[in-house]
Amino acid sequence: MTKVALVTGSNKGIGLAIVQSLCKQYGGDVYLSSRDVGRGTAAVEKLQSEGLKPFFRQLDITDPESVRAARDFFKEKYGGVDVLINNAGMAFKVADTTPFGTQAKVTLKTNFFATRDMCNEFLPIIKPGGKSAETSQRTHGITADGVWSTHSRPHTIIVF
């Protein structure tokens, strides 16, 4: 079966760079994903203009329906996922005047809870020998929370 890599939040920034790099090096299908279809397809077109061939999937990690629909898509089309990069995330600017408590709540919603939910839905379909990776330290909290301890499929988890 065709191998497949999925990068969350990859319409710009580090995620887009990872998709760009995977398209050049990875021996399987590479999915750029975005919560916004317009921003996602624009990013795909940018990479296509460079001669690369990413696929696109809508995926908002804070939307359980979007996460489950994506999980079902990869399970059905590829029998699971070989490489999952949990990159989607957000951060307030240092100068932002939003009250700290609100910043904490909004940040945790995406960077911790939504990433945890992604792991809960996708780790069971990571193929044996597959890899999942995170682009921030937030996963230490997830590990401490025991989310991954319920997952017994043999694959590698990378945190960077």
Ligand SMILES: NC(=O)c1ccc[n+]([C@@H]2O[C@H](COP(=O)([O-])OP(=O)(O)OC[C@H]3O[C@@H](n4cnc5c(N)ncnc54)[C@H](OP(=O)(O)O)[C@@H]3O)[C@@H](O)[C@H]2O)c1
């Ligand atoms: N840059 C750094 O120095 C740094 C350091 C440590 C960790 N990180 C982590 O690395 C990751 C990427 O950072 P970056 O600098 O490339 O950030 P970025 O340029 O702001 O890109 C973040 C990406 O995540 C997407 N995203 C946000 N909320 C989402 C959601 N609910 N569902 C799906 N996608 C969502 C954004 O989509 P939209 O365009 O729709 O907003 C965007 O594509 C983040 O998780 C960040 O916390 C970055």
